[in-house]
Amino acid sequence: MTSGSSPRHQGRADVPEVVVARLPQYVRILSRLRENNAEVVSSHQLGERLQVTPAQIRKDLSYFGRFGKQGRGYDVVHLLDRLKEILGLNDQWNVAVVGVGRLGKAILSYPGFTPDGFRLVAAFDGDPAVVGQDVAGLIVQPMDKLDEIVQREAISIAIVAVPVDRTQHVIDRLMQCGVQAILNYAPIAPQVLPGVRIRNIDPVLSLQSMTYYLGGEGEI
Amino acid sequence: MTSGSSPRHQGRADVPEVVVARLPQYVRILSRLRENNAEVVSSHQLGERLQVTPAQIRKDLSYFGRFGKQGRGYDVVHLLDRLKEILGLNDQWNVAVVGVGRLGKAILSYPGFTPDGFRLVAAFDGDPAVVGQDVAGLIVQPMDKLDEIVQREAISIAIVAVPVDRTQHVIDRLMQCGVQAILNYAPIAPQVLPGVRIRNIDPVLSLQSMTYYLGGEGEI
DNA sequence: GGATGTGAAGTATTTCACAGCC
DNA sequence: GGCTGTGAAATACTTCACATCC
DSSP states (O other), X not given: OOOOOOGGGTTOOOOOHHHHHHHHHHHHHHHHHHHTTOOEEOHHHHHHHHTSOHHHHHHHHHTTOOOEETTXXXXXXXXXXXXHHHHTTTSOEXXXXXXXXHHHHHHHHSTTSSOTTEEEEEEEESOTTTTXXXXXXXXXXXXXXXXXXXXXXXXXXXXXXXXXXXXXXXXXXXXXXXXXXXXXOSXXXXXXXXXXXXXXXXXHXXXXXXXXXXXXXXXX | OOOOOOGGGTTOXXXXXXXXXXXXXXXXXXXXXXXXXXXXXXXXXXXXXXXXXXXXXXXHHHTTOOOEETTTEEEHHHXXXXXXXXXXXXXXXXEEEEOOSHHHHHHHHSTTSSOXXXXXXXXXXXXXXXXXXXXXXXXXXXXXXXXHHXXXXXXXXXXXXXXHHHHHHHHHHHHHTTOOEEEEOSSSOOOOOTTOEEEEOOHHHHHHHHGGGSOSOTTO
16 A cells, blocks of 8 residues: 555665655765765765764665675765665656745746756646746646646646645645645645655744744743 | 753653644644634544544643543643643744845745744845845844844844855854754754754755655656 | 674654543 | 543664674
8 A cells, every 4th residue: 555666666675754755865965075076975974964873874775775885985976876866866857836926936936946857847826817927937827727737748746835725625636637746835734645745844833843942931 | 961841841751852843733723723613623633634643642732731621622722722832832932034035035025924923023144235125124134243133132043044055154153142943944954052943944855755756757 | 994784772653442531 | 422641552763783894
């Protein structure tokens, strides 16, 4: 029932989700190391940069293979390449933005929001006043073109930035069209079908959980 | 060594961080239930809305007290009130935004980014061209006024939206000024002093960890 | 000497299951 | 009958520690 095996990593023993969630951080650090022409890195050095223990890094990597050399460490270029392949970051992923209000516009316009391998190929909005606008080089499409364009452009990922009371409905429609992964900016935990991935970006929850640890009055 | 006891919840047995991180979600759902005039809610109903098990909700709440009535459930207003108090959301928290580029401007302007209890009281930027601008009713201040204004305005929380290579330095300065909690938007895991809380908002990591679970080619 | 890879040990977190109460 | 509160059991995750190899 777990949908954890794709062509890229078929038959691999189940990898904990927390481990997968850390891999992109490793990719990011390794990319920077490569830019600085570092050839080799140890789990200890990686751990310092990421605030995790060396043992955790070695254990995480061991779910996917043996990438290091004893006494030496990991070859930066090689490990980076393998991790990108494991995560599917060598493929091209077409992404749609749904909801082109203030936030959607910011996402579409933000240069380099989308890293290597992700390409914003379509934008949708339900408001006729917004449809037809050119935002960051894309013409905003009406919602009833969703199915057609998702098919045609082979869109598998959607970034959803619509008002909270529209969010579940929009996500339901996206899933019907075959979208497999959703990055949601609305302050809600939408329900998704089995096999569909969702991540919620919710800065307010982060703020509200930090105050627990702060001293009594904000005003002292 | 753990700095987990503040005046609000002194002497409480250690509460797991994951539990604290879930409380704001409970607050949010309860707020909506109150708006809809619901009087009582069961752990089962809460769990459905939040995609967690009823047992987890009961267990989470049990760290803080006994708020429910057997056979009935939780009084919406009462539980909401208690959770807000536990989280410190009845206090007033003054917040500074550091970095008023594209992203910082969006945060400052976004209506209702800051929920009840949070107030944006100052904005800072290192770029002289930005200093002095009026953004959403705040005059952008230069970085060398940081210490003075953080003291004067009793700022305990900072939202950091500066370029990645400036982030650690800015956060170091904020901590020197006594800032206790940081919401960081740069793609990095900054180091913080013990007792300082940090949350990172990093949509790219979320995107990159979802592709692991998607089928092979993005283009099929 | 120095660093990996990994079973085993140790923690943390979630879920179960049921007594107790309304 | 229905639902909470909670020890106990189960599961998930992290860290240890050391054999192994360069």
